[in-house]
Amino acid sequence: MKNLLKIGAFLFGAALVLSSCGSNERSATTGWKYNDTKWGGFEKLDYEGQTAGPNLVLIEGGTFTMGLTEQDVTYDWNNVPRRVTVSSFYMDETEVSNINYREYLYWIQRVFGESYPEVYRNALPDTLVWREELSYNEPFVETYFRHPSYDNYPVVGVSWVQANEFCKWRTDRVNEMILVEKGVLNLNTEQKDEDNFNTDSYLVGQYQGDVRKNLKDLRTGGERPVRFEDGILLPDYRLPTEAEWEYAALALQGNQTSEKDERISDRRFYPWDGNTVRYQKRDKYQGQLLANFKRGKGDYMGMAGNLNDDAHIPAPVRSFMPNDFGLYNMAGNVNEWVLDLYRPMTSTTLQDAENHDLNPYRGGEFKELELDEDGNPIEKDSLGRLQYRYVTDEEAATRDNYKTGKVYNYLDGDKQSQAFYDTGEHTLISDKTRVYKGGSWADRAFWLSPGARRFLDEEKSSRTIGFRCAMTRTGAPSGNEDKGGHQFDVKRKRGSRRY
Numbered sequence: 001m002k003n004l005l006k007i008g009a010f011l012f013g014a015a016l017v018l019s020s021c022g023s024n025e026r027s028a029t030t031g032w033k034y035n036d037t038k039w040g041g042f043e044k045l046d047y048e049g050q051t052a053g054p055n056l057v058l059i060e061g062g063t064f065t066m067g068l069t070e071q072d073v074t075y076d077w078n079n080v081p082r083r084v085t086v087s088s089f090y091m092d093e094t095e096v097s098n099i100n101y102r103e104y105l106y107w108i109q110r111v112f113g114e115s116y117p118e119v120y121r122n123a124l125p126d127t128l129v130w131r132e133e134l135s136y137n138e139p140f141v142e143t144y145f146r147h148p149s150y151d152n153y154p155v156v157g158v159s160w161v162q163a164n165e166f167c168k169w170r171t172d173r174v175n176e177m178i179l180v181e182k183g184v185l186n187l188n189t190e191q192k193d194e195d196n197f198n199t200d201s202y203l204v205g206q207y208q209g210d211v212r213k214n215l216k217d218l219r220t221g222g223e224r225p226v227r228f229e230d231g232i233l234l235p236d237y238r239l240p241t242e243a244e245w246e247y248a249a250l251a252l253q254g255n256q257t258s259e260k261d262e263r264i265s266d267r268r269f270y271p272w273d274g275n276t277v278r279y280q281k282r283d284k285y286q287g288q289l290l291a292n293f294k295r296g297k298g299d300y301m302g303m304a305g306n307l308n309d310d311a312h313i314p315a316p317v318r319s320f321m322p323n324d325f326g327l328y329n330m331a332g333n334v335n336e337w338v339l340d341l342y343r344p345m346t347s348t349t350l351q352d353a354e355n356h357d358l359n360p361y362r363g364g365e366f367k368e369l370e371l372d373e374d375g376n377p378i379e380k381d382s383l384g385r386l387q388y389r390y391v392t393d394e395e396a397a398t399r400d401n402y403k404t405g406k407v408y409n410y411l412d413g414d415k416q417s418q419a420f421y422d423t424g425e426h427t428l429i430s431d432k433t434r435v436y437k438g439g440s441w442a443d444r445a446f447w448l449s450p451g452a453r454r455f456l457d458e459e460k461s462s463r464t465i466g467f468r469c470a471m472t473r474t475g476a477p478s479g480n481e482d483k484g485g486h487q488f489d490v491k492r493k494r495g496s497r498r499y
Contacts, residue, residue, distance in 0.1 A: 041218030047231050049480030053174050053471060056090035057326050059248045061477050066246055066360070068451040069269045078344040079451050084357045086247045088477035091240060092468035094317035094328045095154035095336065096166065098145050101125065104166055107173070112383065115193050119383065123165060125157035129463040140313070140463075152316045154334045154466040160239075160434040160458035163337050163467040167237040170469060175199045175233045179209075184226055186210040194384040199236075203228055206380050240470035241361045242340040242435050242453070249331065249438065249450035251324035270448055271323040271330045277445050279321075291320055291332030291448055292441045300441065314441050314466075331448035334466035335436045339363060341408055342433040342455035363434075364407045366391040432458045440464035 025034045025044065034044040052058060067081030105123055112119040130140035144150050145157070158166075176197040179185040188210045191197065201207040202225070214223035215230070226232050240248065249271045269275050272290055279285045292311045294300055302308030311319065314333050322328045341363035370378045370387040380386050391405035404410065408431050433455040439447035442464050446452065456462065 035218060037218050037221055041220070043218055043229075045229075045231060049476070050231070050234070050474050051480075052090055053234050053237070055092050055094065056469075056471055057093050058473065058479055059089050059091050059244070059325055060253070060479070061086045061088035061247075061473075062253075064247055064250060064252055065267075066243055066451070068449065069250075069267065070446065070449050070451070079453050081451075082357070084243055084360050086243050087359055088473040089240070089244055090471040090473060091244070091248050091325075091327060092470070093322075093326060095334060095466045095468050096163075097152050097317050098155050099151040101155040101158070101166065102146070104169055107169065110189075111191055111196050112193065116383070123162060125155060125162070126159075126461045127157055129157040129461055144313070152318070154314050154317050154329075156314065156334055156463045156466050157461045158337075158465075158467065159461045160337045160456075162461075163239060166467075167239060167469050170237045171234070172197055172199050174237070175202075178232060178234070179226060182232065183212055184214060186212045194380060194382050196384045198380070198384045198386070199233060200386045201380050201384055202226075203233070204377050204386065206377070206386070207384065235472045235474065237469045237471055239337055239339040239467060241359065242338045242437065243360050244470060245336065245338045245437055246450045248325055248327060249323070251327070251330075253324055268450075271327075271450065272321070277448065289320075291329070291439070293332040293439055293448055294442050294444055296444075311441060313463075330438060330450070332439050332443075333441060334438070335440045335443075335447075335454070335462075335464050336438045337465060337467040338435050338437060340435045341431070342429060342435045342453075343409075344429070362408070362410075366396070366402070366405050366407075429455065430457070434458045436465050 026032060027034065027042075032042070033039040034042060063083060063085045065081050066084045067079045105120065108120045108123055125145055127141050127145050130137045130144060144153070145155065176185070179197075180187050185197075186209075188197075195207075197209060198207055202209070205225070208225075211225075214225050216222075217224040250268050251271055252268060270277065270290070274280050277290055277293070279288045279290055289295075289309045292309045292315045295302070295308060301310060301312045309315070309320075309332075311333075315329075317333075318328050319333065320329060323330055340361055343362055367388045367390050370389050372378050377386055393404050393406075396403055396405045434457075435453050435455055437450065437453055439445075439449075439452070447454075456465070
């Protein structure tokens with residue numbers, strides 16, 4: 001009994017020491033105490049790192065050769081190989097499914113349906129994409145999106161614009177869920193019109209919500225809402241950039257010779273090893289197809305009794321083997337929208353390509369919050385969102401790091417694009433054409449290569465195009481266990497490093 005009391009006293013004393021150490025932590029700059037109301041209440045978090053949102057997996061970034069991995073049989077020369085680096089990010093394990101998208105529509109109808117029915121109508125996928133003049137696909141028009149048999153199949157008929165709106169909605173719903181589960185807000189399913197949770201509006205104080213218990217304010221001793229600096233709310237869901245998508249699809253880490261070696265043993269033509277679309281290891285799966293695609297003319301799934309990919313149209317989003325990042329269907333099933341604007345030239349042709357080889361992306365339009373005369377964000381719009389404006393070229397001209405507000409055609413490389421793309425007269429390319437990648441259930445194997453790319457108008461859709469979401473990774477690229485980056489011990493006397 002005495003020993004138990006001694007142990008208890010020791011643990012209690014240790015807890016007091018640890019807590020006092022935490023409260024007495026001081027600034028290395030001023031010597032002032034952190035997290036102490038008496039010293040002004042400046043907060044320094046013991047931040048554990050960004051958590052992964054629902055269905056997201058961490059894609060550890062790195063360098064790779066972006067571009068075609070197979071012969072350019074179309075002779076487009078629109079993805080010349082070049083070495084780039086992609087920062088770490090998160091990506092959906094699967095394509096967005098029909099039931100995922102129907103949840104989105106349900107929320108829109110519940111919140112905006114009475115006052116703004118056009119918001120719901122604008123979000124509806126185009127189910128008529130299944131129609132064809134000489135095919136009897138009419139049943140899919142009625143069943144593919146809404147029938148429960150297809151709940152876990154990838155949503156199609158969604159335009160690039162609609163996919164981006166889904167990403168915005170998902171950001172807000174996930175962050176609202178986080179605040180509810182942390183006990184900051186009460187769950188409120190009666191939100192209507194502009195009075196709905198929006199992450200940006202909440203952070204600037206234009207949405208309060210049904211508060212349960214705010215965070216302690218160390219400056220005043222009272223309470224305050226969650227701030228961006230608290231690291232509680234997640235960054236935005238968005239479409240992946242083309243470079244991110246291609247990097248994630250290749251998953252070259254699976255061919256790394258060892259964990260301590262940067263060398264890759266073999267290149268990849270597809271998101272798996274080898275130059276064929278069949279499983280090669282000698283086991284029960286040998287010879288089976290690794291993706292859902294059109295094997296040949298008129299052959300979408302093989303013969304009865306031995307279906308080769310078991311899918312005449314898209315397959316469920318968790319079909320086939322995931323790649324080495326754990327991502328399903330990065331080849332075949334449905335093509336996927338990416339964030340980039342389509343241009344036929346790549347950065348390898350640019351004179352200053354070395355300045356654009358980290359997270360390459362084309363399609364940026366820089367924007368800033370609309371502010372009132374006092375420098376505060378103007379009132380949110382009728383849908384509850386903050387209002388933004390695009391940066392003008394005159395404003396950008398005062399900068400050193402960028403000179404234009406809309407960088408669609410920046411250093412594009414060919415003479416025609418330096419003026420404009422005259423869509424419908426000389427080319428189908430315009431400032432509204434977006435890239436899609438991955439190949440689909442209706443494509444031949446060539447399009448399964450991660451480097452292959454095609455384009456479509458951002459407001460159009462197809463029965464062969466779906467999407468998945470991505471999210472920026474903040475902090476250490478290798479995950480939360482690597483808070484300080486690449487660590488090593490230094491032997492000061494000998495000057496050597498021990499890894």
